[in-house]
Amino acid sequence: MKKIIFILLCAVSLANAQKTGSISIHFDHVIGNEPLVLNDKKYKNADGDEFKVSLFQYFISNIRLIRKDGSTYVMPQDQSYFLIRESNKGSKTITLANIPKGKFTAISFLIGIDSARNASEIGQRKGCLDVAGEAKDMYWAWNSGYIFVKMEGTSIQSTAKNNIFMYHIGLFGGIGNKKTLNNIRYATIDFGGETLRVKDNKFVPVITIKTDASRLLNGDTNVEIAKNPTVMGGPFSAKIAENYKTMFSFAGLDKLTTDIDKNRKALGMN
Amino acid sequence: MKSKFIILVVSSLMYLGVACSKDDSQVVKPEELFTVPANFPKPLYDFSKNPVTNNGFELGKALFFDGNLSRDGTISCAECHNQAYAFTHHGHDLSHGIDNKVGIRNAPPIQNMAFQKEFFWDGGVFDLDLFSIAPIENPVEMDEKLGNVLEKLRKQEKYTTLFQKAYGSKEVTTERFLKALSQFMLALVSANSRYDKYVRKEAGGTLTTDEFAGLEIFKQKCASCHAGELFTDHSYRNNGLPVYNKNDTGRQRITAAGDDSYKFKVPSLRNIAVTAPYMHDGRFYSLDAVLNHYSDGIVESKTLDSLLRTNQRLGIALNKDEKTKLIAFLKTLTDEEFLKNKKFGI
Numbered sequence: 047m048k049k050i051i052f053i054l055l056c057a058v059s060l061a062n063a064q065k066t067g068s069i070s071i072h073f074d075h076v077i078g079n080e081p082l083v084l085n086d087k088k089y090k091n092a093d094g095d096e097f098k099v100s101l102f103q104y105f106i107s108n109i110r111l112i113r114k115d116g117s118t119y120v121m122p123q124d125q126s127y128f129l130i131r132e133s134n135k136g137s138k139t140i141t142l143a144n145i146p147k148g149k150f151t152a153i154s155f156l157i158g159i160d161s162a163r164n165a166s167e168i169g170q171r172k173g174c175l176d177v178a179g180e181a182k183d184m185y186w187a188w189n190s191g192y193i194f195v196k197m198e199g200t201s202i203q204s205t206a207k208n209n210i211f212m213y214h215i216g217l218f219g220g221i222g223n224k225k226t227l228n229n230i231r232y233a234t235i236d237f238g239g240e241t242l243r244v245k246d247n248k249f250v251p252v253i254t255i256k257t258d259a260s261r262l263l264n265g266d267t268n269v270e271i272a273k274n275p276t277v278m279g280g281p282f283s284a285k286i287a288e289n290y291k292t293m294f295s296f297a298g299l300d301k302l303t304t305d306i307d308k309n310r311k312a313l314g315m316n
Numbered sequence: 317m318k319s320k321f322i323i324l325v326v327s328s329l330m331y332l333g334v335a336c337s338k339d340d341s342q343v344v345k346p347e348e349l350f351t352v353p354a355n356f357p358k359p360l361y362d363f364s365k366n367p368v369t370n371n372g373f374e375l376g377k378a379l380f381f382d383g384n385l386s387r388d389g390t391i392s393c394a395e396c397h398n399q400a401y402a403f404t405h406h407g408h409d410l411s412h413g414i415d416n417k418v419g420i421r422n423a424p425p426i427q428n429m430a431f432q433k434e435f436f437w438d439g440g441v442f443d444l445d446l447f448s449i450a451p452i453e454n455p456v457e458m459d460e461k462l463g464n465v466l467e468k469l470r471k472q473e474k475y476t477t478l479f480q481k482a483y484g485s486k487e488v489t490t491e492r493f494l495k496a497l498s499q500f501m502l503a504l505v506s507a508n509s510r511y512d513k514y515v516r517k518e519a520g521g522t523l524t525t526d527e528f529a530g531l532e533i534f535k536q537k538c539a540s541c542h543a544g545e546l547f548t549d550h551s552y553r554n555n556g557l558p559v560y561n562k563n564d565t566g567r568q569r570i571t572a573a574g575d576d577s578y579k580f581k582v583p584s585l586r587n588i589a590v591t592a593p594y595m596h597d598g599r600f601y602s603l604d605a606v607l608n609h610y611s612d613g614i615v616e617s618k619t620l621d622s623l624l625r626t627n628q629r630l631g632i633a634l635n636k637d638e639k640t641k642l643i644a645f646l647k648t649l650t651d652e653e654f655l656k657n658k659k660f661g662i
Contacts, residue, residue, distance in 0.1 A: 178462035
């Protein structure tokens with residue numbers, strides 16, 4: 047009996063190895079039509095305010111891949127938390143492994159951290175969720191919860207000290223009778239008719255997703271930096287979350303790649 | 317035959333692995349550092365994720381008293397949470413932290429933490445294990461980053477030894493650090509006041525006529541908010557204080573809800589006689605001042621608690637004699653054993 051189970055286990059893991067593959071996602075940060083350059087480059091928002099960006103980073107989580115027929119592959123939750131930072135080139139390319147072989151036409155994810163993980167015990171907050179480590183500047187200790195999207199910079203229009211602006215958007219709805227705003231938003235990115243083929247671990251396709259940081263300021267609510275130089279949790283944060291839920295768009299699918307390292311090199315990501 | 321042998325090796329290795337990890341968690345034998353007092357409700361803390369052990373408690377205590385948790389080594393948790401005053405900042409209306417900076421709130425007592433589900437005057441933290449990050453990282457309290465604290469601890473043999481004892485290995489992680497502090501705080505149970513002994517019908521549990529009369533007045537006029545054996549219903553209320561700091565809107569800072577503005581947590585009254593000054597901003601230095609506020613000082617506002625606005629009158633009707641008796645009763649909530657327990661000090 048034991049023997050049979052052992053052989054069965056081997057067989058299952060062997061089969062799995064052949065039935066899954068990896069993909070990479072590269073996030074390309076822009077402001078409108080221009081590349082995002084920290085500190086040096088000046089931009090204008092829809093309101094006409096001039097600004098520079100000193101920091102731009104965000105969490106994505108709860109990733110799903112969508113097939114043409116609408117069915118989805120849901121990534122195991124533990125493996126689907128990523129902190130993407132403009133200041134850290136390596137963080138802008140993520141690799142998802144053990145994806146079942148197949149053809150996918152879109153991807154969706156949560157912008158930020160789901161409410162369960164926001165409320166989970168400290169032992170489940172590892173890696174990019176470690177509040178003493180990677181997540182140290184993406185967490186509110188006084189109103190327990192992760193910051194989902196963070197952008198900081200300067201603007202001559204800012205009325206805050208040193209012309210600084212800070213947009214720290216979080217809040218997951220609270221737990222129990224602790225109700226807060228719920229700024230959790232989702233993004234679904236269609237590959238525009240192209241097909242993502244997951245084959246194996248040697249052939250690793252790369253999806254490039256454009257993240258337009260100016261969408262925090264422009265959208266249903268055009269943010270006047272003079273009026274709202276600092277937004278961290280007040281009711282206005284919901285307007286910025288509504289704006290940024292449209293900041294992701296499909297920018298290309300690289301099919302001719304063979305492995306992750308070469309991919310990164312070819313795309314100049316190293 | 318060969319494959320059978322491999323299975324045997326694999327399964328015995330697996331068995332060994334399980335056994336080892338089991339051993340690790342049992343290196344530390346749980347002791348009775350935390351028990352639920354007979355007159356208390358069920359704890360709200362989930363002990364299954366962090367059982368209180370003697371070595372975990374000792375580690376937590378060492379951390380609680382260590383200034384290294386602050387940026388410049390000067391401010392420990394104990395600075396604002398002094399045992400003799402039920403772990404409050406005696407004599408300070410607002411807590412006084414690093415570089416002589418002053419916060420916006422009065423430091424609440426640390427006691428009976430296992431029976432609370434939300435922390436701080438505004439309830440912004442919902443898990444004791446997440447609580448300690450806030451004072452450590454608050455720029456006017458300890459102004460340090462948690463990651464730096466862990467780095468400092470890793471370099472000290474004293475701590476690698478304490479972590480080894482508490483958790484079976486020297487590894488200093490966020491989880492271990494925070495859970496050890498929780499263990500120390502969970503053990504801070506105050507339930508041996510004269511009032512407790514009276515309720516539990518234990519030796520020494522006698523109340524004087526005035527104290528007993530005070531208890532009866534308390535039940536009629538105070539216990540709807542200061543409810544149960546913890547003397548709080550864990551709610552957030554606007555108790556009619558004139559607003560001194562417009563920016564501190566209390567519960568509204570957390571929920572962003574207009575009807576939460578200027579609401580603060582109903583505090584427990586255990587050890588109340590030693591935790592002056594009172595209120596979220598420490599504005600009252602005596603229990604007399606507190607009772608005078610409730611009888612004559614209530615200010616009307618949109619979110620004023622409805623219990624303080626009854627019979628076309630603001631506040632709670634209390635005459636001088638009733639106030640004297642109430643204060644006599646409140647003093648029976650002082651738990652000398654807790655305030656002097658050597659186990660909780662260094």
